[in-house]
Amino acid sequence: MSGNSSDDEIPTLVQPGNTAVEQDEDVPQLVDTTADAPPSTKVPITIVTGYLGAGKTTLLNYILTEQHGKKIAVILNEFGNSIDIEKQLTISDQDTTEAKPAPFVPLANGCICCSVKDVGVAAIENLMEHQGNFDYILLETTGLADPGNIAPLFWLDDGLGSSIFLDGIVTLVDAKNLLKSLDEGYGDEAEKLEERKRESEKDDHGHDHKGPLLTTAHLQISHADVVLVNKTDLVSEDELKTVVERVRSINGLARIKTTNKSQVPQLEGVVLDLHAYDQVTDADLKFASKGHSHLDPTITTSTIAFPAISKHQLDAFDRFLRTILWEDELPDSKPHERFEIHRLKGRVPVVNGNIVLVQGVRNVYDTTEAKRENPDSNADAEGKLVLIGRGVDQPAFRESLLEVLGSS
Numbered sequence: 001m002s003g004n005s006s007d008d009e010i011p012t013l014v015q016p017g018n019t020a021v022e023q024d025e026d027v028p029q030l031v032d033t034t035a036d037a038p039p040s041t042k043v044p045i046t047i048v049t050g051y052l053g054a055g056k057t058t059l060l061n062y063i064l065t066e067q068h069g070k071k072i073a074v075i076l077n078e079f080g081n082s083i084d085i086e087k088q089l090t091i092s093d094q095d096t097t098e099a100k101p102a103p104f105v106p107l108a109n110g111c112i113c114c115s116v117k118d119v120g121v122a123a124i125e126n127l128m129e130h131q132g133n134f135d136y137i138l139l140e141t142t143g144l145a146d147p148g149n150i151a152p153l154f155w156l157d158d159g160l161g162s163s164i165f166l167d168g169i170v171t172l173v174d175a176k177n178l179l180k181s182l183d184e185g186y187g188d189e190a191e192k193l194e195e196r197k198r199e200s201e202k203d204d205h206g207h208d209h210k211g212p213l214l215t216t217a218h219l220q221i222s223h224a225d226v227v228l229v230n231k232t233d234l235v236s237e238d239e240l241k242t243v244v245e246r247v248r249s250i251n252g253l254a255r256i257k258t259t260n261k262s263q264v265p266q267l268e269g270v271v272l273d274l275h276a277y278d279q280v281t282d283a284d285l286k287f288a289s290k291g292h293s294h295l296d297p298t299i300t301t302s303t304i305a306f307p308a309i310s311k312h313q314l315d316a317f318d319r320f321l322r323t324i325l326w327e328d329e330l331p332d333s334k335p336h337e338r339f340e341i342h343r344l345k346g347r348v349p350v351v352n353g354n355i356v357l358v359q360g361v362r363n364v365y366d367t368t369e370a371k372r373e374n375p376d377s378n379a380d381a382e383g384k385l386v387l388i389g390r391g392v393d394q395p396a397f398r399e400s401l402l403e404v405l406g407s408s
């Protein structure tokens with residue numbers, strides 16, 4: 001599915017908990033009628049997120065009017081956050097008939113547009129089934145949506161015979177308001193977050209976990225594969241630079257573009273066809289590892305570099321991933337500050353073997369193996385894990401990983 005990758009990807013582990021099944025790339029593939037449809041028939045979905053008025057709809061309109069030769073289905077999610085879902089529930093108490101999506105609106109260039117209340121894969125597949133073939137799906141979430149909750153829906157079902165695969169998350173931010181949103185939250189979010197924090201502290205074990213504010217703006221940036229810093233016309237060059245640096249300090253993996261009226265001259269590879277969940281390129285990680293800043297007090301990107309691992313360390317490496325992602329702990333209870341991982345990418349060469357590619361969103365992760373171009377050059381082969389989240393910049397991560405690998 002990755003057209004521009006030189007790596008020959010051999011899937012080994014589809015989901016956490018599954019046993020790894022390695023495919024032999026030399027054996028011609030048997031056609032298994034129960035297996036997934038070939039990747040080429042899967043429709044990519046791009047999630048477009050960003051706060052109210054950041055320019056999401058402007059971007060979708062721009063994409064729809066550009067000459068991309070694609071038949072695009074645009075889906076607007078009306079109720080993507082818990083506050084709205086609560087409202088929705090109280091309404092449906094009186095009206096028990098199932099909420100139906102608004103009909104598709106056909107657009108001049110063969111594209112279609114519709115709005116949904118439920119962003120589940122089944123709901124969207126159902127919609128698509130009734131609307132014929134589309135090459136691409138763009139899903140605009142509500143301004144308060146947390147992409148970390150939406151992404152795994154599409155990403156995981158990809159491996160389960162779904163006709164949709166998650167291509168990437170594009171987050172729009174308003175250059176004029178972003179810094180305020182990060183420091184104070186959207187609207188009255190700061191107040192709500194503080195209140196929630198006070199409540200959760202009550203039932204804690206006497207620890208004080210009062211940290212800097214984690215806003216929706218942080219969540220939308222930390223999960224992004226691309227950040228469009230929009231409304232550049234409303235800020236000075238210096239202000240824009242500050243905003244871009246702040247975004248970069250939060251998410252060292254994302255590609256950042258500045259836009260006016262959400263105009264992205266080159267859509268391919270910037271907004272569309274990112275393959276952000278089925279590739280981990282060396283370039284991605286190299287970029288994230290180029291030093292990092294602490295411009296944002298809440299979320300940072302951190303890179304753990306370590307030597308290539310041996311085949312018998314693979315299980316230990318997986319245990320490390322499981323522990324940090326599923327338990328929010330470091331293996332062997334190494335002392336550490338509390339952390340929370342939003343996004344993870346890794347490339348880990350195996351001595352005399354393949355290269356393990358790791359992708360993670362919150363507590364969901366996936367490892368695949370790709371062939372190494374030069375498996376004999378073990379001397380300078382380095383493993384890299386890039387983490388985005390809260391408290392990920394602790395030396396304890398690397399120490400713990402080396403300890404786990406060493407004891408295997």
Ligand SMILES: Nc1nc2c(ncn2[C@@H]2O[C@H](COP(=O)(O)OP(=O)(O)OP(=O)(O)O)[C@@H](O)[C@H]2O)c(=O)[nH]1
Nearest residue numbers: 051052053054055056057058143230231260261262
């Ligand atoms: N000055 C300026 N205005 C912009 C720019 N991009 C979009 N706008 C305007 O900002 C307003 C909001 O844009 P939308 O595209 O509707 O934003 P949205 O993110 O879809 O908003 P919601 O759907 O309400 O969450 C519109 O009036 C746009 O015309 C820009 O680059 N500069």
Ligand SMILES: [Zn+2]
Nearest residue numbers: 056057058140
């Ligand atoms: Zn909109």
